[in-house]
Amino acid sequence: MPPETGAVEGEQAHFRALEALYAAAPINRLFESALEIPERGIARIHFQIDERYFHAAGAAHGTxxxxxxxxxxxxxxxxxxTDRFMLTTAFNLLLTKPLKAGPVIxxxxxxxxxxxxxxAEARLIDAEGDEAARGTGTFMKSRIPLAGLPGYRATR
Known part of the structure; x- marks a missing residue:
């Protein structure tokens, strides 16, 4: 439990710093989304799909x-x-349902x-609570220190 002063320490500080790093990434200016890391090994991204992300048939593009x-x-x-930025080395996708406009997790x-x-694996859950896709990736520790990246900082 964090101290009563409101300071965030240890694992929770790392989670908040990763959330700040996500928010600071330039690519995320293109997506209305927010990351939350509630515990070790778990991450959720809440995002909004709208027509800007549609392909010609009126559903979200695979990107x-x-x-x-x-x-x-x-x-x-x-x-x-806690010390290094990771890199995606492979990722496999299974797309099972078209995503329409609305919230997705x-x-x-x-x-x-x-x-x-x-x-690690991930799945997309649409506004109806249905799984629209899932994927599995491999990630490798890089030589890039997290502490040196702009945006990696505890914010709460």
């Missing part, structure tokens, strides 16, 4: 699926690593790995 699945799995894995979960290579 939106990939972006949110990759990010949710990535942050679930990086929640276990990407839920990421760490599966395995604790040294250099991690495996």
């Amino acid at each position: 939106s699926y990939f972006k949110m699945l990759d990010d949710a799995a990535f942050y679930a894995a990086n929640s276990l690593v 990407a839920e990421g979960r760490w599966i395995s790995g604790q040294r250099r290579v991690f495996v």
Whole structure:
């Protein structure tokens, strides 16, 4: 439990710093989304799909699926690593339902790995509560220190 002064320490500080890093990434200016890391190995991205992300047939383009699945799995894995930024080395997608305009949640979960290579999965849940896609990725520790990245800071 955090101290009564309101300071965030340890694991929770790392989670808040990762959330700030996500918010600071330039790519996320293109997506109305917010990351939350409630615990080790779990990440959720709440985002809004609208017509800007549609392909010619009136549903979300696959780039939106990939972006949110990759990010949710990535942050679930990086929640276990406090010193280095991770990199996606592979990602497999299964798209099962077209996404229409509305809120979507990407839920990421760490599966395995604790040294250099991690495996995590994610799924997209649409406004009706249906799974629209799932994916599994592998992530590798890079040589990039988290502490040196603009945006990586505890904000709460």
